[in-house]
Amino acid sequence: MNPREVAALIAYVVKLDPRLALDDQAAAAERLAQWCDLLSDVPAQASGWDAARVARDYIARNPYRIQPSDVSRPWHTHKADVMGRHVGTFEPTAHPEINPDDETGNAFVAALRAERQAVAAGQQPPVTHRAITSGPPAQQVERRLAALGSYMPPTVRQALAEFRPQRAARERLAAANLPDPLDVPCTWCKAPVGRPCRAPRMAPGSDAIGFRPMKAPHPTRVDDAAAYHTAAQEQETAA
Template identity: 75%
Template sequence: MTPREVAALLAYVVKLDPRLALDDQAAAADRLAQWCDLLSDVPATIPGWDAARVARDHIARSPYRIQPSDVSRPWHAHKADTMRRHVGTFEPTAHPEISPDDETGDAFVAALRAERSAVASGQQAPVTHRVITAGPAAVQVQRRLAELGTYLPPTVAQTLAAHRPHRAQRERLAAAGLPDALDVACTYCQAPAGKPCRARRINPTTNAVGHRAKKAPHPCRVEDAHAHHAHRQEQETAA
């Protein structure tokens, strides 16, 4: 804040708390100098921050006389929270002044520092969405892949995909964020969740009844999987 802004803030807090009034001009000048020194890096008002509101809240809630630190501490906490929410997804292509041939990276570092300074001072809103693996879609993909379990390195899994087609298909559906029939049990053949649909098989010699895995799930299971997927998306969106 500038000295004029600090003086206006002091006049406001004295109006709210007359105990702070000073009749001695020298003492008033000393207090103004102290407040100017401690609030020199605190803005008066920016989006999401108002020093006068912070002072008013302190006077309304605390029985102690307000000090300049009662304004500066909340500001630094506010700035730290803003920088914590700012993920720093700096995009060099949005800055044509940065040459791609700059091997030192000085221009990029300077632009990154300028961006963070602008966010910290309230001149620029924080960027709260990451460029990669962000948003509910990425969370859903990670959750579904975790449900399937990861026991092999991706390269090994790709090599074995031809030998375990059901799991490979489930991993592809999870990565694409699409419904997976094996997420639900089949109401037709009673196959449990995670297991492929099955068809009855009768041994012609012994008449023993068995089952064989089907390549494709039953249509009713596909419909149930779509409904289950839509319901889960609604729950995650609401959360």
């Protein structure tokens, strides 16, 4: 706040709490200087913030005379909460000045820093994600990934993905919250849950019939998995 805004805030709190009125001009000037010093980095109004409202709420709830720190502390708490919810991304189309072929990334970093400063100053609201990072969809994804099990660090799992294509595919589907055919049994080839679809195979010179795993699931299993996934999501939403 600039000195004029601080003076307006002091006049407002004196109106609400007449005990703060000062008749001595020197004392009033000293108080203004003190408040200006402590509130220099606090905006009068910002996204989700109003210094006058904070002062009014303090006076309404506390018997003690308000101090400038009673306004600055809530601002820094509000600022930390906003920055904690800000994901630090922005829409590239809103920044046509950024050259996508710039290998240095200086323009991107500058734009990202400017956005974070604007959010921290309350000049714009934070950018948040909610679709998959919170709520029932996120809980369902966590349960599906937990059901698949994990016994190795993510970096090792990524390195082994090409040698475990079926497991890697299931993890990608779970992370994207998409239907996984192996979550349901196959009514066509009778493959159980967690096992790939199979095709009959006869050994040469023998009447015995075996089975070989298939790379792609049967279409009926894909349809059943989609219906199962939809039903699970509806149940999550209802809960």
